[in-house]
Amino acid sequence: MNRVFLFLPLAVFVVMGVYFALGLREDPSSIPSRMIDRPLPAFDLAAIAEGEPGFSNADLDGQVALVNVFGTWCPPCEIEHPMLMQISRSGRVPIYGVDWRDEPGAGAAWLARNGNPYQRVGDDPDGDLAFELGITGAPETFLIDRQGQVRFHHVGIIDETVWRDTLLPMIEALETE
């Protein structure tokens, strides 16, 4: 057997070792979603403030929409927020919010302060819905089609690039379906 060939496993390992060493400094936020092409679980969340509507499956009926899981305790959500406001102002797609594991009233106060990009916001204080959705951290966003199926699951912040290159083309495709 060619002797050089026997060092191939070592070479492969060294290359991977370099990646892992680099990867250790990265944020471990990407894991595959198990929600893709499955209907959203049945849910009916209470409102985050008195007198406001809650959020349930029925609100999503027949439209392409984004469902964004956020929390006021989550710094990346603050970073993401202006982008959601911008999408909301453009009126391109309705955004629904799930307020995950917040203190009572905190979500409403936070939205009053920063602006509210959501059509409706549901309160998920115990993380029941978030658990069923397989949420691992906030913010995470689901793209829902007209049949209420999850078509895309974005983990992490939606920024200009994600919106322009990923979400917008998918939304356009789904609207023509």
Added chain:
Amino acid sequence: MIAELGQFALILAFVVALFQSVAIFAGLRTGDAVVHGFARTGAMAQFVLVLAAFACLTVLFAQSDFSALVVAENSHTDKPFLYKLTGVWGNHEGSMLLWSLILTGYTAALAWSAKPVEARLISLTFAVQSLITAAFTAFLLFTSNPFARLWPGPENGQDLNPLLQDPGLASHPPMLYAGYVGFSITFAFAVAALIEGRVDARWARIVRPWALAAWTFLTIGIALGASWAYYELGCGGWWAWDPVENASLLPWLAGTAFIHSLRVMEKRDTLKAWTILLALMTFALSMVGTFLVRSGLLTSVHAFAVDPERGVFILGILIALIGGSLLIYGLRANLLKPTGLFSEISRESTLLVNNLVLAAACALVFFGTFYPLFVTTVSDETVTVGAPFYNNTFNPMIGALLILVPVSGMLAWKRGKLMPVLKDLAPAGIAALAGAIAAFWIADRGLVAGALGTALAIWVGLGVLTDLAKRFKLGQIAFSASLARAARLPLGIWGMAVAHFGVAIVVFAITGVSAWKQEASAFLMPGEHLDIRELAITLDDVRQYEGSNYIAEQGRFTVRRGQQVVADMTAERRLYPVRGMSTTESAIHARATGDVYVTIGQPSPEHGWPVHVYLYPFAVWLWIGSAVLGLGGLLSLLDRGRRALAAKPKVKPVIAEPAE
């Protein structure tokens, strides 16, 4: 006091392991005979010391001593006693200690069972094994000390993750670890063989039981993990291709390839360098499985602590052990010269194909698991690789491999004839085709996948039976003579047949639960019902009660087919106030033909309770099939291979060792 005793035992274990490893290497170089004796005593000492440390930690958990940091973080006085004990390994530090305990347990088992043959090989194996032990006890002591104190200790602990309070989960890590760590012995043997520059059928015979033991544990461990996910996670997802699950599948695939190529090496003295490489890779993947996943490189924030210091330490260990062994492999593997030749149509060649496919499948899963990491490392993009990727790549590969299973078992070693084998298997082939058509006809969903899965399961199952019937000469000679032949059949062959039959069962069950599953959900008020297929599931009432450390809401359901009551079921949602977490306790009505699976969610005042119903056809066969698979491993493990020795006068010296 107890914590300090445990700490002391752990430090001693580290010192003994380090000293032993160095002493053996040095002793073998100078040809000192004492090292062989010391190797065994040292192995026993390591085990006793780590066992003492583990016992101390167990006592700390049993007594709820919250001045110990891990106990305070992971236990609670209200927790059921059994789960206090399982809490020992329900956290990072404790699970690492368990890992080390099993590691030294295997070393001690080797010391206890090894016959006085191949003394150099065995001593070298101890040296490598002790080096691994030294590395991991150092990891425990320096970055994950299970005996760290918290002073003053808090009033009460912070509970164990309620999801982990489940008998399936409690028994699953020890099983899984027994599998992962078992491959350390075969790794150590492989490195020892490389250092010796010699590997032969005798090596394969010594290593075989260890490889099979580890493989059997890993198989059972994966099945327990899958059943935990199925019963506890509340959506019947038994396999989601998530990184943690893939981490256990990787060494399983490599280990499966390893036990097959080991067989080739034992019988035919060939595929040597490849077998050694598989032995190295299997343990490498086991370590990657336990540590990279746990280090926070891939897992979610919910898993064990993300700690860069630990990550770097683990990475150092992995680079030293895997990189070091692969370096030795590169330097020495050319010394391993195969002697047995074989033609393209022979059992060797089919097993080689088996190996290549399993290795490719393993590479594929590895790629799928780590690709997102590679992409995030080199760019800012985030990608996810989900079930569709594996369904389109992994499944066809394994499907093609399964076609080969019955053929391989019936082909002769060295040079086989394909036509007679195919003729014998024709009935199985026709039955598989008929099964596929029937499945296509009966099912109303998952048509192609269902038909293919059914056909494969029948083909493998009947193929195995055909193979056995042929070995018994069933129908060709008197029935009693066939029985006598069956009784004389070596356990290894029985093991192979049983394991392959287990594969057939698992394949059929997987087809059922994935291709033919159905789900429906709706909001129900008591008295209302939900229809799925021909079943109507009525929510009878909902009541609340208080458990030992949780509050539960319990929904009672009646399942009817037409007017006939099929089952009464109770599903729960539990809230654990200490952690502020809730879990679902799904109601499962299991029958041989499939499970009805019901969960209940958080109610809304206007609409009632969200109820989710799933139908999982043939789900119970997943667990039965896995058990059969494990039984096959166990049977092969018990085969001492005496017949193989007697049949081969070429390896005469070996006959002198009766018990091997």
